[in-house]
Amino acid sequence: MAGVLGSVVAAPEIYAPEVLEAIDRGRGRSQIAQPSTKLTSGYDVWHCYELSWLLNSGEVRYATGALIIPASSPNTVESKSLKLYLNSLNAHTFATDTDAVVCIERDLSALTEASVKLELQTFEALQKSSCLIEAVEPFSSADQPTKRFTSLGFRSLCPVTSQPDWATLMIDVCEAQFDAVVIGRCIESLRNHQGFHEQCVEDLYSxxxxxxxxxxxxVVGFFQRRGGIDISPWRSSIQTSPSVTRLFEQ
Structure with missing residues (x-):
């Protein structure tokens, strides 16, 4: 994959939306041997911990935020290019925080060809959205109770650098078909798989x-933070609303 990932790139000193690079989701999905026929809902939550810009008053603003990218988008964003883009806003001036949010949403929506949302979080809100995996609401309904399987050491490999990526997995399965041995084998089969976070979760789901x-x-993968960003892909067989929940260990 050509681009900024794996290359030495100087951090831009002015607003630079041109550094953003798209990743075609279709490329990763084409490598899934048996694509899902029931996957109906999904989104990727990118927690960004190093957002900063200036206001007209000269005030320096610093925030955390959750980017929500729908899994139905044709593209997602390459993570290093996103970091460079967000850093390019550090010396950029906005009239209000809302203007900064609108700018980021506009640029990423154009790149992914979908509606991307950014939710700014105070440190208090970030603390409230952080929890142990046991506290995450179960994916269940009255007529289809589910059982949960968690894995604290899911490992995959970056498709560019071959370095390991680590995540905590949360898998909710209809209780009638739950089989811990089979689930464990499916997880183990991806231990040396090279793929981006989103593709790995979709492959495991399938x-x-x-x-x-x-x-x-x-299936949810809470991936460990890298360079001020962590990514949590959520994939579900029924329509669900995006959650900005993150685990303490991220």
Whole structure:
């Protein structure tokens, strides 16, 4: 993959939306042996911990925020290019914080060809949205109770650098089709898989769907932070609203 990832690139000193690089989701999905037929809902939550810009008054603003990118978008954003882009805003002046949010949403929506949302979070709000995995609401319904499987050491490999990426997995499966041994084998099968976070979660979802044939399924990967950003892809068999929940260990 050509571009900024794996290359030495100087941090831009002025607003630079041109540094953003798109990743075609179709490339990763084409490598999934048995694509899901029931995956109906999904989104990627990017927690960005180093957002900063200036206001007209000269005030320096510093914030954290959650970017929500729908899984239905044709493209996602390459993470290093996003970091460079966000850094390019450090010396840029906006009239209000809302103007900064609108700018970021506009640029990323254009890149991904979908509606991207940015939710700024105070440090108090970030603390409230952080939790242990046991506190995350179960993916369940009255007619389809689910059982949860968690894995604290999911490992995959970056497709460019071959360096390991680590995540905590949260898998909710319809109770009637739950099989811990099969789930564990599906997770293990991806341990040396090279793929971006989103593709790995979708691949795991497809493997679980094929192996278990569950009535309902949700797979979430809470990936560890790198360079001031962590990514949590959520994939589900039923329509769900985006959650900005993050785990303490991220």
């Amino acid at each position: 493997r679980l769907e094929s192996a278990l044939k569950p009535d309902s399924l949700q």
